[in-house]
Amino acid sequence: MGHSRLKFLGMVGLALMLLAACGSSPAPASKTFKIGLVTDIGGLNDKSFNHLADVGLEKAKTDFKIQGDVVESKSGDDYVPNLTNFASKKYDLVIGVGFLMQTAVGTVSGQFPNVNFAIIDGAGTDKDFNDLKHPNVESLFFKEQDAGAMVGALAGLLEKGGKSKKPGHVISAVGGISIPPVNHYIAGYKWAATMEDPGIKVLVGYSNDFTDPAKCKNVAANQIASKSDILFQVAGGCGLGVLQAAGQAGVYSIGVDADQKDADPSVIASALKKVDVATYTAIQNVVNGKFQGGALTFSIANDGAGYAIDNLTVPADIQTALDDLKAKIKAGTLTPPADIPA
Amino acid sequence: MAASTATIGRRPGPRWASAARRVAGGFAVPLGSVVFAFLVGGLIVAVTGGNPFAAYQGLLCGGLGIACSTTTGENPALQISTTIVFFTPLLMTGIAVALPFRAGLFNIGAEGQLLAGSVACTIIGIKFSNLPAPILLPMVLLGGTLAGAVWAGVPGVLKATIGAHEVVTTIMLNYIAQWLVRFLIVGGPLQAANGFSASSPIGAGAYLPLFLPNDNSLIIFGLPAGVYRVHTGLLIGLAALVIFAILLWRTSLGYEIRAVGQSPRAARYGGINVARTIIVTMLIAGAFSGLAGAIQIAGVDHNLTDKYFNDTTGFDAIAVALLGLGSAVGILFASILFGALHAGGSVMQADAGISSSLVQILQALILFSIAANFLRVLRLPVFGQRPSAPAPTAPAAALMTEAAKAPPVET
Numbered sequence: 001m002g003h004s005r006l007k008f009l010g011m012v013g014l015a016l017m018l019l020a021a022c023g024s025s026p027a028p029a030s031k032t033f034k035i036g037l038v039t040d041i042g043g044l045n046d047k048s049f050n051h052l053a054d055v056g057l058e059k060a061k062t063d064f065k066i067q068g069d070v071v072e073s074k075s076g077d078d079y080v081p082n083l084t085n086f087a088s089k090k091y092d093l094v095i096g097v098g099f100l101m102q103t104a105v106g107t108v109s110g111q112f113p114n115v116n117f118a119i120i121d122g123a124g125t126d127k128d129f130n131d132l133k134h135p136n137v138e139s140l141f142f143k144e145q146d147a148g149a150m151v152g153a154l155a156g157l158l159e160k161g162g163k164s165k166k167p168g169h170v171i172s173a174v175g176g177i178s179i180p181p182v183n184h185y186i187a188g189y190k191w192a193a194t195m196e197d198p199g200i201k202v203l204v205g206y207s208n209d210f211t212d213p214a215k216c217k218n219v220a221a222n223q224i225a226s227k228s229d230i231l232f233q234v235a236g237g238c239g240l241g242v243l244q245a246a247g248q249a250g251v252y253s254i255g256v257d258a259d260q261k262d263a264d265p266s267v268i269a270s271a272l273k274k275v276d277v278a279t280y281t282a283i284q285n286v287v288n289g290k291f292q293g294g295a296l297t298f299s300i301a302n303d304g305a306g307y308a309i310d311n312l313t314v315p316a317d318i319q320t321a322l323d324d325l326k327a328k329i330k331a332g333t334l335t336p337p338a339d340i341p342a
Numbered sequence: 343m344a345a346s347t348a349t350i351g352r353r354p355g356p357r358w359a360s361a362a363r364r365v366a367g368g369f370a371v372p373l374g375s376v377v378f379a380f381l382v383g384g385l386i387v388a389v390t391g392g393n394p395f396a397a398y399q400g401l402l403c404g405g406l407g408i409a410c411s412t413t414t415g416e417n418p419a420l421q422i423s424t425t426i427v428f429f430t431p432l433l434m435t436g437i438a439v440a441l442p443f444r445a446g447l448f449n450i451g452a453e454g455q456l457l458a459g460s461v462a463c464t465i466i467g468i469k470f471s472n473l474p475a476p477i478l479l480p481m482v483l484l485g486g487t488l489a490g491a492v493w494a495g496v497p498g499v500l501k502a503t504i505g506a507h508e509v510v511t512t513i514m515l516n517y518i519a520q521w522l523v524r525f526l527i528v529g530g531p532l533q534a535a536n537g538f539s540a541s542s543p544i545g546a547g548a549y550l551p552l553f554l555p556n557d558n559s560l561i562i563f564g565l566p567a568g569v570y571r572v573h574t575g576l577l578i579g580l581a582a583l584v585i586f587a588i589l590l591w592r593t594s595l596g597y598e599i600r601a602v603g604q605s606p607r608a609a610r611y612g613g614i615n616v617a618r619t620i621i622v623t624m625l626i627a628g629a630f631s632g633l634a635g636a637i638q639i640a641g642v643d644h645n646l647t648d649k650y651f652n653d654t655t656g657f658d659a660i661a662v663a664l665l666g667l668g669s670a671v672g673i674l675f676a677s678i679l680f681g682a683l684h685a686g687g688s689v690m691q692a693d694a695g696i697s698s699s700l701v702q703i704l705q706a707l708i709l710f711s712i713a714a715n716f717l718r719v720l721r722l723p724v725f726g727q728r729p730s731a732p733a734p735t736a737p738a739a740a741l742m743t744e745a746a747k748a749p750p751v752e753t
Binding site for chain 1: 404414415416417420424427428524528529534538539540542543558565566568569571642644645647648649650651652653654684685687688689691692693695697698699701702
C-alpha cells in the first residue's frame with residue numbers, strides 16, 4: 001500500500017510535466033481529429049464487426065484529416081481501461097465496437113462528458129442495461145432483420161424451387177447468445193423464408209458462445225442431422241464452425257455481419273451489417289461538426305444493411321424476386337419483424 | 343549481486359552475504375526468463391517491421407506509468423491504477439496454484455475456483471442486497487471463499503481417496519464452472535430481465551470500497567477520480583500473500599504440505615496424514631481463488647457478466663506461480679509483471695501500433711523458458727551454488743521440488 005502510494009505521488013510530477021507540455025503546443029490551423037477505436041474481444045481479424053469498423057476507420061483516414069488509432073481488447077476486463085485511455089487523451093471520438101461494451105461506454109462517457117463516443121450495436125448503459133442517454137454518446141444501431149430477411153428469402157426460394165441440397169424444406173439458424181441483435185437477424189430470416197416457402201421448417205439453435213467454433217459446430221451438426229440443408233450462422237467467430245460443419249456435410253451455409261465468402265466454400269450468401277458504413281458515418285459527423293447523441297439506425301433504406309451472394313450462381317428468377325423484396329423493404333411496403341415469428 | 347559474486351571461492355562469508363547470494367540465485371532464473379522473453383519478443387517485433395523500442399516504451403508506459411512519450415499524452419497515474427486492478431486477482435489465484443505445488447499437486451483449476459467464488463458472491467450480493475455493508479460485504483467475500491474451497495475440495499478428496507489425478511479433475515471442473523456461469527446468466531436464474539447475458543448488480547453494500555471516491559466532479563491527476571478503479575481488494579490480496587508465507591514456513595501444516603510435496607512416502611513414514619494434507623491443501627488453495635473471484639465481483643464488475651466466459655485470470659495464475667517460484671514475494675512480483683503486461687499491451691497498440699497480441703507472446707515465452715528450464719545454468723556457476731542440483735526429471739516437476747526445498751542451511 002505504502003509502496004503504491006509512493007508510486008502514485010512520484011507520478012504526479014510526470015503528469016504535471018505532461019500537462020504543461022500539452023498546454024504550450026500551438027493550435028494548428030486546421031485541426032487533425034483524433035479517433036480512437038476499441039475492438040471487443042473478437043479482435044481485428046474476426047472477419048466481421050471489428051474488421052469492418054477498422055475498414056470504416058481506414059476509409060475515413062483517406063477522406064478526412066484524422067489520426068486513427070486502434071486498440072484490441074483481449075478480455076472483458078479491457079473495455080473500461082481501453083476506452084478511458086483514449087478519452088483521457090482527449091480524443092475527438094472514441095468508438096466502441098459491439099454491445100459487449102455498453103456498460104463500459106456508459107461508465108466512461110459519464111466520466112468524460114466533453115469527449116464524444118460512438119458505439120456499434122448498443123448504447124451507453126448502466127449495469128442494468130438501461131440507456132443512460134448521455135448526450136455525448138451516439139448509438140449506431142442496425143436493422144439486422146433487413147439483412148436477415150434477404151438471406152432468408154434466398155433460402156426460402158432455393159428450398160421452394162428444389163435447388164437446395166436435400167429435399168426436406170428444412171433450414172436453420174445458429175445464434176450465438178439469445179440477445180436482441182442476434183434475434184433480429186433470425187427474425188428476418190424466418191419471416192422471409194416462410195413468406196417465400198410457406199411449407200418450410202426453420203430450426204433455431206443457440207451455442208451460448210461467440211468465440212469458440214467447436215461449440216457452434218455441435219449445434220450445426222445437430223441441425224444437419226435434423227435434415228437442415230441451409231444453415232445461417234449468427235454467432236460471430238463461433239459461427240465459423242457452422243460454415244465448416246455445412247461444408248463438411250455438403251450442405252449450404254450463410255455468413256453473417258461481413259461477407260464471409262472466403263470462410264468456407266459452402267457459404268452461398270452473407271447477411272451484411274455494414275459496420276464500416278456506420279463507423280465512417282460517425283467519424284464524418286464528428287469532422288463535420290454534426291455529431292449528436294442518440295440513436296442512428298442503419299438499414300437497407302440507407303445502405304447500412306444488406307446481403308451479398310457468395311459461392312452460388314443465383315438463377316435469374318430468384319435474383320428478380322430478391323431485388324423485388326429489397327425494393328419493397330427499402331420503400332417501406334414490407335417491414336421485417338424484430339422478434340422471431342412463432 | 344556484486345556482493346554475491348565477490349564471495350565466490352571464499353570461506354562462508356557473513357550471514358548477509360549468504361542471504362544475498364541466496365536471493366540473487368533465486369531471482370536468476372525468473373529474471374533470466376523474463377529477459378529472454380523480452381529479447382525474443384523484441385526480435386519478433388523487429389523482424390515483422392515494427393520498432394521494438396517504441397513497443398517496449400508503450401508497454402512500460404502503459405504498465406508502470408514510466409517512460410511515457412511526451413507526445414501521446416498518457417496519464418501515468420491512470421496506467422498504474424489499471425495495472426493494480428489487473429494484478430490484484432492474480433495475487434490470490436497465484437497462491438491457489440503455488441500452495442498445491444508445494445504439496446506436489448498441480449492445481450490447474452484456479453479459474454474454475456475463481457468462477458465459483460464469483461458466482462457465490464453474485465448470488466449472495468443479489469439475494470441480500472438490502473443488507474448494510476458491514477454485514478453484506480463480509481458475507482459475499484466469505485461466500486466466495488467457501489465456494490472456491492468447495493470447488494477445489496472435490497479434486498482434493500478425489501485425489502486423496504481414490505487417487506484421481508488432480509490435473510484432470512481440476513481442468514474438468516473449470517469447464518463445469520464456465521458452463522455453470524453460462525447457464526446462470528444466459529436464460530438461467532441469474533439473468534437480469536433485459537435479454538443481455540449478465541446478472542443484476544449486487545447490492546451497494548457488497549461493493550468493496552475504492553481508494554478514491556467514484557466522483558466525477560473530483561479531479562485527481564488531471565482526470566475525474568472515477569477513472570482510478572483501485573479498490574481495497576488490493577489490501578486483501580497483499581494480506582493473503584502474508585498469510586500464505588506464514589502458513590507455509592511458520593506452521594506445522596505448512597511443514598506437512600512441504601513434506602508431502604517432497605516425498606509422500608517419507609511424509610507418511612514420518613507420521614503425516616498425507617490424505618488429510620492433500621485435502622486441506624486443496625481446500626485452502628480453492629479458498630484463495632474463490633476469494634479472488636468474489637473480489638472481482640465486489641471490487642470491479644459488481645455483476646456477473648459474459649466477460650467471465652473468457653476470463654483467463656486462473657490460467658495466468660499458473661504462469662504467475664511458476665515465475666514466482668511458488669514464493670509469496672515471487673508471486674507479488676510476477677503478478678505485477680503480468681498485470682503491467684496486460685495493461686501495457688493496449689497502450690503499446692494505441693501508441694506504437696504494435697498488436698497487443700505481443701503481450702501473449704511475451705507471456706508464453708516467459709512460461710516456455712521456465713518450463714524448459716534451460717536457464718538453469720544461470721544458477722550454478724555464476725551465483726556460487728552447489729553444482730549438485732537434483733537431476734532434472736520432468737522439467738516442471740523438477741522446478742516444483744526445487745522451489746519446495748527449504749532454504750539451504752549453511753554449515
